Amino acid sequence: MAVRKIVLLPCAETELQAKGICTGWAQDGLSSRGKEQAEQAGKLLTDAGFSFDALFTSVQKQAICTGWLALMQGDRVALPHIQNFRLNDRHWGVYQGKAKPSAEEDPKEAAPPAVGISDAAHPSNDPLYRGVPASARPGSESMKMVVDRTRPFWHDAIAPFLLSGKTPLVVAHEGSVRAICQGLEDDTDAEALEYEIQPGVPLVVELDEELEYRKRTALLASGVAKARRFSLAPAAGPALRQGPTPKPKAKAKVAEPAKPKEDYTVEVTVQGAKGLRDADWFTGTSDPYVKCTVSGKGSGEFRTPTLSNIRAEVIKWNHLEKIQLKHGDSLDFTVYDEDTGKSDDFLGKCTLRFDDILQDFSGTLKLVDEKGKAMPGKTKKGAFLTVAVKEMD
Numbered sequence: 001m002a003v004r005k006i007v008l009l010p011c012a013e014t015e016l017q018a019k020g021i022c023t024g025w026a027q028d029g030l031s032s033r034g035k036e037q038a039e040q041a042g043k044l045l046t047d048a049g050f051s052f053d054a055l056f057t058s059v060q061k062q063a064i065c066t067g068w069l070a071l072m073q074g075d076r077v078a079l080p081h082i083q084n085f086r087l088n089d090r091h092w093g094v095y096q097g098k099a100k101p102s103a104e105e106d107p108k109e110a111a112p113p114a115v116g117i118s119d120a121a122h123p124s125n126d127p128l129y130r131g132v133p134a135s136a137r138p139g140s141e142s143m144k145m146v147v148d149r150t151r152p153f154w155h156d157a158i159a160p161f162l163l164s165g166k167t168p169l170v171v172a173h174e175g176s177v178r179a180i181c182q183g184l185e186d187d188t189d190a191e192a193l194e195y196e197i198q199p200g201v202p203l204v205v206e207l208d209e210e211l212e213y214r215k216r217t218a219l220l221a222s223g224v225a226k227a228r229r230f231s232l233a234p235a236a237g238p239a240l241r242q243g244p245t246p247k248p249k250a251k252a253k254v255a256e257p258a259k260p261k262e263d264y265t266v267e268v269t270v271q272g273a274k275g276l277r278d279a280d281w282f283t284g285t286s287d288p289y290v291k292c293t294v295s296g297k298g299s300g301e302f303r304t305p306t307l308s309n310i311r312a313e314v315i316k317w318n319h320l321e322k323i324q325l326k327h328g329d330s331l332d333f334t335v336y337d338e339d340t341g342k343s344d345d346f347l348g349k350c351t352l353r354f355d356d357i358l359q360d361f362s363g364t365l366k367l368v369d370e371k372g373k374a375m376p377g378k379t380k381k382g383a384f385l386t387v388a389v390k391e392m393d
Contacts, residue, residue, distance in 0.1 A: 004207045005167060005206055006167070007170065010177045016097075024095075026096060041066075044221060054082060058171075087172040088172075096121045136149070143175070143178065185381070203218055204218075217362060223358070266389055270304050271316065276383050286345075289336055290319075290385065292323075295330050349368060363387075365385050
């Protein structure tokens, strides 16, 4: 099955954000730290081997600057740039231009108090949005509203681009990147707001050939460095020469490339799951646990504790184990519902490849059935497992 990847790059830190102020839909420059974050993101993406066919951004200055600063760290900068307001950050209403509200003040599910249509912070008073229908110019937004705003642009612009076999770099904001992730996972639950979206840290989202979500992880410097440690430089092509052939010189000794380690100690944290079906239909609950094996061989096997009588959409284990791997091994996770006196019910499985392990994977994996098809989960929107893996030096 073909694998398609999209990189979502949250806007780097802005000058207002550095002061703890909500930017919302406002235009803002990058702080000095933000510029460093954008450049670091570009270097990481280049080192990880990404080559993009187009840049998608919001119409906000901070996203545009982040995107081009990142691309300038590579060799490919002559590419289309598509800007759209649907990738704008969440509009914070009366908080825009002021201190960010506390967790208690932000209702998450509901929009903050809106600014009036005559307020300077309302998009109706910005010439940039004259072509945007009045119904799409918000005075404030809840996260669900941001999900609904980004979804049409995903289907109309980004999805066709991916289906054509091309790779996009999407530079947006904390709110809109979070919304795209929630939309891909068909999740508008407030608990999904716990996704960690860090300014200037690329998120690599892997999809199947039908653009069904498979996994999401942050691209970190430590992981990219480890992945490159044992990669071989491409062989140089033949040089074009003119004139007489020079006399051969004595061959210089070429250092042999570093050989990969054979044995690895890995710290595995099964953080939680989302959307597991209710295996005990009579009570509407489940008793889930996770079993982990190394390359399906049984070695290094461990299991999390069982969580009893679970009804929640989002559950947490935060169970940590240290195990031993060989070069090339994978980690196989299977989720079960524990039953007394009979076989445990299968709730889904997922696999983490060695390349992901080496890059210190931390993210969400979609659970599939024995045939590799997505599990429908609790609400037919899929089931997911969140894990973190770190190689111990």
